[in-house]
Amino acid sequence: MSKSAFLYGNITEEVYVKQPPGFEDPAHPNKVYIVVKALYGLQSSPQEQGMNELFHFTLKHHGYRRGAIDKTLFIKKDRRDIMLVQVYVDDIIFGSTKSSMVKDFEDLMQKEFKMSSMGELTFFLGLQVKQTTAGIFLSQDKYVKDILNKFDFRTIKPASTPIEAHKSLGKDEEGEDVDVHLYRSMIGCLMYLTASRPDIMFVVCLCARFQVTPKVSHMHAVKRIFRYLKHQPKLGLWYPKDSPFHLEAFSDSDYAGDNHDRRSTSGGCQYLGRRLVSWQCKKQTIVAISSTEAEYVAAASCCAQVLWMQNQLLDYGFNFMNTEIHIDNESTICIVKNPVLHSKTKHIQIRHHFIRDCYEQRLINVVKVHTDDNVADLLTKDFDLARFNFLVVTIGMMNP
Template identity: 40%
Template structure:
C-alpha cells in the first residue's frame, strides 16, 4: 500500500520576541486527502530562524521570520508525520516493536496477527488472516488517500517474486547497475567471491588507488548484502581498508564484481511449507586479521529455508588461543562441521564447500526454485 502522492507540509514559523520560544506548526496535508485527523496541527520544534546578517530591519531586531510558503525537506516534517501515523496505529490496537520503530504488530484471538512496516508514506504488510488484511486496507483508505498496489514486487531496490512454492527476493537490477557503473559488465566471471588464500593487510608501501572510487565500490556492495549473503565475508574484509586502499584491495574488490557477473540472477528463496524453526549458527576463526591479530566472528540465523539475520565482523579483543576464540563466541548449534553455514562468514572456502553452504543459506536462482533443484 502506498500513498498516491507525497505528503505536503505547510510550515508556519511563529513570530514574536526573541525571548519567546519559536516553533514550527506542521499540517500534514495530502493533496487529495480528506482525513479529519490530518486537519489537526502537529507540532515539531525547530531552531530559531533569526534575521540574517545584513538584512536585519531597524527597529524590529527582536523579530524572527514568518514563512508563508510550503517548504520541503525539513527534518521536522518527517518526524511530525511519523508521530501522527504512530498515534493512529497505537489507537487501533497495534504494538510498536521496541527494537525497530517502524514495525507495528496487531494480535487478535486464535493466533491471528497483522504485521505492518512503515517507510515514510509507504507501507508493506502481511497477515495470516485475510479478514484482518481487508479490514486494515479499508481502515487506511478511509483515513488516508492511499492506493492498494497488490502483492509486493519491488521495494527499496529489492525485487520480490511470490508464487505458490514460496517467496524469492533478489537485487538483480541493482547488481547489473553496479557492474555497469564500475565498468565491469563485460568482465570474465569467477565462481567464488574471494580466493581461499586471501590475506589482506594494510600495505603502506603498495600502490595507492582512488579512495573515493574504492569507497563507492564498497558502499554499493554493502547494500547488495541485503539479499546476497554469499558475499558478506568478502565485503566485510575489503571494508577494513577504506581509509587508505591499495591496489591489492582494489583487486580483491573487483573479484567480488567478477563473481557477481556470473551470479547476477541469484537471490534468497524462502520455501513455503518449510518447517519454521529458528536455528542459529556461529563461528570464529583465529587471529584472521594479519594487522591486529583479531579474530573474525560470525553468526547466521535460519528461519525455514533461508537466512533472516547474519553478521561477519572482527572480535573487539585479541584472543590467545583457538579455544578462547570459540569461547568468546559460543556455538548456538551442534552439528556436522560441513553443515556449519557460519563458516561462509569467517573464512574463504574452497569451491565445493562454498557452493554447498551457499545453497544451505537459501541463495539460488529463481529458475532453480521452479525446477526444485535447490534443496
C-alpha cells in the first residue's frame, strides 16, 4: 500500500490553496500556492491519472502488461508462471504462482515508491479473507457486527430467513411514513454487505426500491434482514482449491413479481467450477407479457455478464468460449436457438436479442436445468426455510 499515492500524480487542472497555518511565507503573506501534485481532499484527486500512469510506466519497464478489459490489472508471465497485480486507488493486491516473482515485486515497489507490504491478504475493503490449504473463505462478519451495533440491533430477535415467505411488499401508499434518512442509511449498509452475501441480495434490492417514501411496512422488512444477519453473522463464500476450473452461469427470473408495476426481477450468477464469482439481481425495465419473455430478458442480462467475464479471463490466459448458461425455461431456450423472429418475440426490445448472436457464434450455449437445481432462484424470489437453506448451501455459502 502506498503511503502517499496521490502525491505521485500530477493534476491537470489549475488549483490554488491558501497558505496553511505555520507555513506562511513571511515575504509574501497575502499570496496563495499553486498545486502541482494531487492531494487528499481535492475533488479531482481520485480521478487524476498521474499515479496510475507512473505506476503503469514502471511496471511496463519491468515486463508487465496492462489488462485489456480492466486497466487496473497488471500481468507478468514467466513461462508457465504468472504474476497478477490489482490496483485500487492506493491499495494493491498481488499474487503469483511463483514465490520469487512476489519477492521481486515487493522489492520493486519499495525501491520505486514509498510502499509498505502488509503481508498475506487477510482484510481488504471490508472483506475478510481466510486462506487455507483447502481453499479461500470470504466473509464480512466484522462488518455485520458493526452495522448491528450502529443501528442498535445488538439484542434483536434472530430470524431464520431474510424475508417472510410469500409476503408481498408494495408501495403501501396508505402506510405511515418513517425516517427516510435512517431507512436509506440502513439500505446503504446492506447494499455494501451484498458483496459477499448473495443470500440477502434479493430482499435488499427489493427494499431499496422504496427509498423515496419508505413506510412502516418497508422498515419492518429491513429490520427482518438485520434479524437474519443476527442469526447468520458469519456466513460467507467458500472457494475450494480442488474445484474444477470452467466458466458456467445460471439465469432465472420471477414473473410479474412487483405488485405495483408488474415488472419481473432478473437473477443471474456465474461460477468458475464450484466457485461463485459474480451474481446479479435487477428489476427489469420492461413489463413481460409471459414468463418466457421474462426468462429471456434475464438470460440476455446473464449473457452480457458472461461475455465480460470471458474477455476478462483472456487477460489471465484462459479461453472459456461456448460457456453454458443454465435456464429452467424450455421455451426461452427455443427462442435463443431460433434465429427467426415470429409473433411471440417481435415485440421484445432488440437489445435483448444479442444473446442469439452469441449463441450462433458459440460464445455461449444454453442448457436446460431443472427448477429445483437452479441456484439463481435465490436471487429472484423469497422461499420457505427448507428451500432457502438448500439454495444458500447450493450456491456456495457456508459458515467457517
